[in-house]
Amino acid sequence: MFDLLYNTVSVASNGNFYGLVNIGISGFDILLAYIVAIICSIIVALILRLPLLPSKPYRYSFDVSAIYPTPIIAIGILSLFLVLNYTFMYNGLVLAVIIGVLSALFVKYLFDFVFPKPLSEDNGEDINE
Amino acid sequence: MNEVIGIIIAAILCWLNFVIVDTYFGLPEQPGVRGAGIIGRDVEKRGGDIAGGFFQGNILCSPDASAGTLMASIGYLLLGIPGGIIAAFLVFIGNRLCADPGYAGTTGSLTATAIIFICSFIGMTPEMFIVGMVIAILTIQGIDQVRASVLLGKIAEKFNRHA
Numbered sequence A: 001m002f003d004l005l006y007n008t009v010s011v012a013s014n015g016n017f018y019g020l021v022n023i024g025i026s027g028f029d030i031l032l033a034y035i036v037a038i039i040c041s042i043i044v045a046l047i048l049r050l051p052l053l054p055s056k057p058y059r060y061s062f063d064v065s066a067i068y069p070t071p072i073i074a075i076g077i078l079s080l081f082l083v084l085n086y087t088f089m090y091n092g093l094v095l096a097v098i099i100g101v102l103s104a105l106f107v108k109y110l111f112d113f114v115f116p117k118p119l120s121e122d123n124g125e126d127i128n129e
Numbered sequence B: 001m002n003e004v005i006g007i008i009i010a011a012i013l014c015w016l017n018f019v020i021v022d023t024y025f026g027l028p029e030q031p032g033v034r035g036a037g038i039i040g041r042d043v044e045k046r047g048g049d050i051a052g053g054f055f056q057g058n059i060l061c062s063p064d065a066s067a068g069t070l071m072a073s074i075g076y077l078l079l080g081i082p083g084g085i086i087a088a089f090l091v092f093i094g095n096r097l098c099a100d101p102g103y104a105g106t107t108g109s110l111t112a113t114a115i116i117f118i119c120s121f122i123g124m125t126p127e128m129f130i131v132g133m134v135i136a137i138l139t140i141q142g143i144d145q146v147r148a149s150v151l152l153g154k155i156a157e158k159f160n161r162h163a
Helices: A002-012 A027-047 A070-083 A090-114 B003-024 B034-045 B050-061 B065-079 B081-097 B103-122 B126-142 B145-158
Strands: none
Touching (some): A027 A090, A070 A090, A070 B081, B003 B065, B003 B126, B034 B145, B050 B065, B050 B126, B065 B103, B065 B126, B103 B126, B126 B145
């Protein structure tokens, strides 16, 4: 059984020792696609009038902004397409732009519907104290 | 690289990564959810530090940099660098489902991916980081919770994040 487990994991990770080997386009193109996705998502989010930074205090704010979480969503979705080796046209640049625009639209219009903010201390039901 | 030496180095790197990121993003300052507060006060009652207790409760109740480091290691093992970024995305979704803003989790995943990529040049594999991260979480939550909370409280004071 352990042989099977070992073989499965080693086949799955074969060639991933330095990462990126199972992707069809070159490492430079991958880096470029990530940078394009990040910049495009931030710019479109700013055009849609999202604030650049979350509201203060920064470390406890649930508000969405252009810096966070828009680029995280964009590069996460782009990674899913890359590991499936689906890189549409121009070495993935078109895909990066489309994903950047769509993630900014998602954060602006759908994010609060999908991930509602937690109830504040006053509105939530008190279990104890 | 020898596996045992690699696992020890990976455990130290993972421990530093998740403790520094979690402390910087204010886990010891306040409990994010009610369960974390209960765990923190329980640890304090047993002689520990309240800030360390909040830290332990927070990493138990929602996926922070500790879970981010572990998931980034697994993602890197399976899919390379994009796997680490997918792990950051999934940790972000998990954070939002657990009533947590998610800054610590995503940052921890991305820094862990960078650390694993840099260490791959000296012959360390993602498997070593998975084992190392399990050992690192064991030292915080498993062996002696009270003494670990005192140590975490001292680190929180250094970062000016004490409760």
